[in-house]
Amino acid sequence: MNGQHTSSPAVDAGATFLDVPAPPGARNLLANGSFENGTTGWSVNVGGGTLTADPFVYSGTQYFAAGTVAAGFAEQTIDLLAAGFSTASLDGHGLAAIFSGRIRSVAEALPDDGRLVLTFLNGSGAAIGSPVTLTALDTTDRWELVGGRALLPVGTRSIRYRFEATRRTGSTNDCYLDGAILDVRSTTAAPDVGAYGATVTGDIEVLEGKLKLLTNRVAYSTIEVTFQARGNAALHDQPIRLPFPWLGELGLPKLLNLGSQ
Numbered sequence: 001m002n003g004q005h006t007s008s009p010a011v012d013a014g015a016t017f018l019d020v021p022a023p024p025g026a027r028n029l030l031a032n033g034s035f036e037n038g039t040t041g042w043s044v045n046v047g048g049g050t051l052t053a054d055p056f057v058y059s060g061t062q063y064f065a066a067g068t069v070a071a072g073f074a075e076q077t078i079d080l081l082a083a084g085f086s087t088a089s090l091d092g093h094g095l096a097a098i099f100s101g102r103i104r105s106v107a108e109a110l111p112d113d114g115r116l117v118l119t120f121l122n123g124s125g126a127a128i129g130s131p132v133t134l135t136a137l138d139t140t141d142r143w144e145l146v147g148g149r150a151l152l153p154v155g156t157r158s159i160r161y162r163f164e165a166t167r168r169t170g171s172t173n174d175c176y177l178d179g180a181i182l183d184v185r186s187t188t189a190a191p192d193v194g195a196y197g198a199t200v201t202g203d204i205e206v207l208e209g210k211l212k213l214l215t216n217r218v219a220y221s222t223i224e225v226t227f228q229a230r231g232n233a234a235l236h237d238q239p240i241r242l243p244f245p246w247l248g249e250l251g252l253p254k255l256l257n258l259g260s261q
């Protein structure tokens, strides 16, 4: 709604690339997307590898780090025919690539810069059209979920998923990638998991929302008090014992009238 897919809890309005929780039926065509096996399955820049420094790690115990190069990368090319898709379905306008990654930079004067680049390749391995590039915000206090969905152009036979990191400060390239995901699904895939991805800021926003709701409820609360008439108590059924015998001589009617005299 109004472009805020990721903040909407509505049915079918969820972001298809949301990774936590992953949409029902989601798969990852990438091998070793969390870099738990080092850079196995990936092509990386010279010197590219994994780091384990905690609390920086996003999932598991390792994430990709480009090393000391000015321009680092990690990429995989997925053969969609080998992955089980038919040429008819690939050319049928009914499939979309859903891709994401968790990207984080070290706090520096100018944080090093990251992006995801998705390229559709034809049967000869040549790019079809322009790649889809998603630029990270270079957050330094959390792993940003960078991702999107792109229609498969006719003729697509494979997809290249690529992470790029550009060094802007210091000697090391400190923009990292973890939790890389690529899936190819029907364009009609519309998960219901829109809100509350597993981010600290998301959790805080939910709590703040609940707090505001409760505050508003208190502000608009009213107390309703109802008075009901009750019948006179039947005194004549109960023997009345007055504390002093002489009071009895005055008589109850006289005593009850004392206050008005």
Ligand SMILES: [Ca+2]
Binding pocket: 034, 035, 036, 058, 059, 060, 061, 062, 063, 178, 179
């Ligand atoms: Ca990992």
Ligand SMILES: [Ca+2]
Binding pocket: 108, 112, 167, 168, 169, 170, 171, 172, 173, 174
């Ligand atoms: Ca740096």
